Amino acid sequence: MKILVCISHVPDTTSKIAFTSDGSQLDKSGLQFVINPYDEFALSKALNLKETLGGSVTIITMGDVSVEQTMRKALAIGADDAIRLDAEPTDPIMVAKAIATAINDASYDLILCGQESIDYNGGIVPGALAALLNAPFVNACIGLEFDGSAITAIREIDGGKESVTANLPAVIAGKKGLVLESELRIPNMRGIMMARKKPLTVVSADDLEALSAAQSFKKPQAKAAVQLIDADDMESLVSKLHTDAKVI
Amino acid sequence: MVLVFAETWKGQFKKSTFEAVRYGASCAQMAGSHCTALVMGACDNPSELATHGAENIIHVSDAGSFEPHAFAGTMADIAQKDGAKALVIAGTSNGKALAGILAIKANAAAISQVIALPESMSPLTVERSAFSSKGLEICASKAAQTVLTLIPNAIGMTEVSPGAGNLQSAGMSGTALAVPGEQTVASGSIPLPEAERVVSAGRGLKAAENWGMVEALATVLGATTACSKPVSDIGWRPHSEHVGQTGIQINPQLYIAIGISGAIQHLAGVSGSKVIVAINIDPEAPFFKAADYGVVGDAFEVVPKLTEALKKHFA
Ligand SMILES: Cc1cc2nc3c(=O)[nH]c(=O)nc-3n(C[C@H](O)[C@H](O)[C@H](O)COP(=O)(O)OP(=O)(O)OC[C@H]3O[C@@H](n4cnc5c(N)ncnc54)[C@H](O)[C@@H]3O)c2cc1C
Ligand SMILES: Nc1ncnc2c1ncn2[C@@H]1O[C@H](COP(=O)(O)O)[C@@H](O)[C@H]1O
Numbered sequence: 001m002k003i004l005v006c007i008s009h010v011p012d013t014t015s016k017i018a019f020t021s022d023g024s025q026l027d028k029s030g031l032q033f034v035i036n037p038y039d040e041f042a043l044s045k046a047l048n049l050k051e052t053l054g055g056s057v058t059i060i061t062m063g064d065v066s067v068e069q070t071m072r073k074a075l076a077i078g079a080d081d082a083i084r085l086d087a088e089p090t091d092p093i094m095v096a097k098a099i100a101t102a103i104n105d106a107s108y109d110l111i112l113c114g115q116e117s118i119d120y121n122g123g124i125v126p127g128a129l130a131a132l133l134n135a136p137f138v139n140a141c142i143g144l145e146f147d148g149s150a151i152t153a154i155r156e157i158d159g160g161k162e163s164v165t166a167n168l169p170a171v172i173a174g175k176k177g178l179v180l181e182s183e184l185r186i187p188n189m190r191g192i193m194m195a196r197k198k199p200l201t202v203v204s205a206d207d208l209e210a211l212s213a214a215q216s217f218k219k220p221q222a223k224a225a226v227q228l229i230d231a232d233d234m235e236s237l238v239s240k241l242h243t244d245a246k247v248i
Numbered sequence: 249m250v251l252v253f254a255e256t257w258k259g260q261f262k263k264s265t266f267e268a269v270r271y272g273a274s275c276a277q278m279a280g281s282h283c284t285a286l287v288m289g290a291c292d293n294p295s296e297l298a299t300h301g302a303e304n305i306i307h308v309s310d311a312g313s314f315e316p317h318a319f320a321g322t323m324a325d326i327a328q329k330d331g332a333k334a335l336v337i338a339g340t341s342n343g344k345a346l347a348g349i350l351a352i353k354a355n356a357a358a359i360s361q362v363i364a365l366p367e368s369m370s371p372l373t374v375e376r377s378a379f380s381s382k383g384l385e386i387c388a389s390k391a392a393q394t395v396l397t398l399i400p401n402a403i404g405m406t407e408v409s410p411g412a413g414n415l416q417s418a419g420m421s422g423t424a425l426a427v428p429g430e431q432t433v434a435s436g437s438i439p440l441p442e443a444e445r446v447v448s449a450g451r452g453l454k455a456a457e458n459w460g461m462v463e464a465l466a467t468v469l470g471a472t473t474a475c476s477k478p479v480s481d482i483g484w485r486p487h488s489e490h491v492g493q494t495g496i497q498i499n500p501q502l503y504i505a506i507g508i509s510g511a512i513q514h515l516a517g518v519s520g521s522k523v524i525v526a527i528n529i530d531p532e533a534p535f536f537k538a539a540d541y542g543v544v545g546d547a548f549e550v551v552p553k554l555t556e557a558l559k560k561h562f563a
Pocket of ligand 2: 005006007008009036038039060061062063089092095112113114115116117118120121122123124125126
């Protein structure tokens with residue numbers, strides 16, 4: 001099976017987020033970047049499928065040269081080769097169009113994405129990509145089986161689960177459940193050595209137009225200091241929730 | 249014109265649907281146009297949307313089960329016919345499945361995680377949440393059409409005047425590419441992304457059998473239960489209850505966190521809550537920095553007392 005995994009390069013989950021003083025963009029200084037946590041599940045699932053079915057796993061990321069360090073990590077985890085789309089991923093539709101164009105005649109059987117990227121938290125790219133490829137789409141995917149001709153995916157719906165069947169090629173946006181957390185793969189020494197030699201192709205992608213643009217960023221207002229309530233006086237907590245906070 | 253996806257569940261509108269229709273009606277008012285709601289599939293009372301501001305209600309009764317390409321294709325065709333500039337969707341699981349596909353089919357920009365009414369309708373400019381609620385972004389559309397996905401509960405029920413609610417029917421024009429199958433849904437409680445009140449507990453509760461008091465508290469409040477990640481990883485609670493960065497993101501009015509330390513990845517999924525109460529035995533627990541109200545104490549003593557106090561309040 002020929003699999004593509006879309007990987008987004010995001011600030012580590014523990015990062016303190018700050019914006020440049022003019023509020024125009026993310027202040028990247030001092031930030032540690034990682035593979036988007038949801039995409040790690042997609043990558044590990046892709047590698048499991050390759051082991052049982054044969055084939056290849058290609059990763060693709062849109063971003064400037066700094067994303068290559070994250071891509072090398074994905075190669076060290078076990079992907080075979082990589083494509084970097086050389087442009088700033090400022091708009092999800094632009095990212096989807098660039099990916100669709102770049103893989104146009106490569107005929108992947110399966111395209112695995114994360115449910116959303118934890119930087120701008122859009123969750124738009126995978127569906128847009130499915131529409132551009134006219135391929136079946138399953139989001140919030142927490143389980144995926146392949147029976148030789150079709151896939152059966154389990155997706156989370158509000159308050160429950162749903163199973164969906166589709167033919168390949170298909171686009172899946174997944175999360176924990178795609179593989180177990182204990183099955184997430186991490187790079188080993190040999191993988192890291194090999195990753196240096198694996199092919200990473202750079203494709204120019206700056207001819208695409210962004211359909212949206214960030215005008216400014218700011219931090220949410222800091223919460224007022226916590227009001228401590230005596231553990232023996234739950235009546236006063238209830239009265240504050242009712243009278244001050246008006247939530248009950 | 250503003251077109252709103254009016255999602256139903258077993259023939260009834262979801263609460264997030266009313267929020268989205270009201271949002272659409274408010275946008276339409278700003279733009280001096282009107283709001284149309286699109287209902288797909290079985291629906292007991294489509295006209296109910298008039299009170300939430302829908303001028304027109306289009307009902308596609310033969311839509312069948314939700315399939316994102318079929319639904320998005322149909323919605324895009326209706327948007328094009330009616331010249332819709334803003335396409336509004338509540339960010340439920342199905343809403344999120346729809347958004348990206350719809351943007352391509354409707355030749356639209358997509359702005360997700362929207363948390364406020366637009367600052368301007370032309371160009372469409374709106375505030376959205378980014379970086380797992382650690383940042384706010386003002387985002388402007390550069391396209392003639394824009395898909396807006398709202399975070400459920402974040403905006404609330406905006407004040408609108410009722411619309412005429414002209415009911416029309418339409419057929420499916422989109423094509424399905426996948427086959428939706430069996431659904432299993434936990435009955436009873438409101439799904440986490442839509443819940444107004446959430447009671448959540450962490451590893452501080454020490455064992456699965458201790459959840460009785462959490463459920464009792466949730467029952468008095470009419471709340472949905474949730475848990476921290478390690479709790480679902482150990483198997484004390486189902487994965488569907490796991491909230492946080494890698495779990496479900498919630499936006500309730502009230503979030504009560506019991507025996508949860510308040511790690512940044514947990515906060516990332518719950519900091520959209522309006523009011524947070526943290527109950528923790530450790531006065532240094534990081535959750536107290538993110539909470540509005542804090543109770544330093546043993547959950548096994550505090551939670552039953554809180555449940556009793558609430559019972560008295562609601563009696
Ligand atoms: C990439 C990544 C993603 C993650 N995603 C998530 C996520 O989505 N959601 C999530 O929740 N976590 C997530 N985590 C894990 C997170 O970092 C924390 O480890 C986790 O939230 C801790 O869970 P906890 O608070 O239940 O447990 P603990 O950290 O063990 O805290 C237990 C708390 O209970 C208190 N306590 C103990 N006894 C009592 C008592 N009798 N009464 C009252 N309080 C008591 C303790 O003081 C302590 O504060 C993620 C981590 C990583 C690295
Ligand atoms: N810049 C990017 N390059 C490659 N894939 C991406 C990029 N941004 C997003 N994706 C993919 O799309 C998913 C959802 O991202 P988003 O729509 O940005 O929330 C991610 O989990 C990735 O799989």
